[in-house]
Amino acid sequence: MIPRFYPIFDHPDWLRRALPLGVKFVQLRIKDQPQDRLREMLAEGRDLCRAHGAQLVVNDHWQLAIELGFDWLHLGQEDLESADLMAIRGAGLKLGVSTHDEAELDRALTVIPDYIALGPVWPTILKKMKWHQQGVEKLTEWKRLCAGVPLVAIGGLSVERAPLALAAGADCVSVVTDITLNADPEARIGQWLEATA
Ligand SMILES: Cc1ncc(COP(=O)(O)OP(=O)(O)O)c(N)n1
Ligand SMILES: Cc1nc(C(=O)O)sc1CCOP(=O)(O)O
Numbered sequence: 001m002i003p004r005f006y007p008i009f010d011h012p013d014w015l016r017r018a019l020p021l022g023v024k025f026v027q028l029r030i031k032d033q034p035q036d037r038l039r040e041m042l043a044e045g046r047d048l049c050r051a052h053g054a055q056l057v058v059n060d061h062w063q064l065a066i067e068l069g070f071d072w073l074h075l076g077q078e079d080l081e082s083a084d085l086m087a088i089r090g091a092g093l094k095l096g097v098s099t100h101d102e103a104e105l106d107r108a109l110t111v112i113p114d115y116i117a118l119g120p121v122w123p124t125i126l127k128k129m130k131w132h133q134q135g136v137e138k139l140t141e142w143k144r145l146c147a148g149v150p151l152v153a154i155g156g157l158s159v160e161r162a163p164l165a166l167a168a169g170a171d172c173v174s175v176v177t178d179i180t181l182n183a184d185p186e187a188r189i190g191q192w193l194e195a196t197a
């Protein structure tokens with residue numbers, strides 16, 4: 001089973017702030033960086049997480065996840081199209097997969113993922129998406145359809161909404177802007193840890 005709290009950050013500097021507070025499962029979601037810089041940032045994140053006994057999930061960059069000896073990878077449906085799943089599994093990577101509708105869930109289940117993410121449960125301001133808001137009822141449905149695969153709720157989560165997502169069936173709650181746009185991110189992470197303990 002994965003930890004219940006799963007923040008996502010776009011720079012290892014965030015890990016320097018979050019890991020000492022007790023975050024144990026975290027994603028680096030880095031877009032639009034040159035390959036060399038990306039490699040440096042991921043390696044830095046890997047070393048920071050190892051030093052704190054935390055698990056780091058790499059978003060998107062499956063070749064670098066293999067090259068840098070990561071344990072976890074997250075792929076969306078489009079990422080799955082081009083990823084070499086044999087190589088990913090051969091490297092021992094655990095795999096999380098995004099889903100937004102039943103066709104995507106069916107596709108995700110074929111790769112025997114280590115978690116499935118459903119989103120956006122609430123509207124998100126982080127990125128433009130085809131889906132507006134899935135609602136917590138869909139988490140309950142997904143929990144049943146996931147047949148034992150851990151379920152991650154993502155999209156518009158906040159400290160206040162996290163208990164609703166967990167009560168509806170999510171095993172884990174994932175979050176970006178409720179932390180990164182907060183005036184006091186460290187204090188907000190503390191509230192998240194308390195709400196998901
Ligand atoms: C935990 C988690 N869930 C969903 C996503 C989204 O992945 P994807 O659909 O590939 O979109 P991008 O994040 O790559 O823009 C995620 N990263 N993490
Ligand atoms: C990266 C991502 N993926 C989503 C999905 O539904 O697949 S929602 C999302 C953004 C999550 O950010 P916030 O917590 O700020 O809403």
Ligand SMILES: [Mg+2]
Nearest residue numbers: 060075076079
């Ligand atoms: Mg992706």
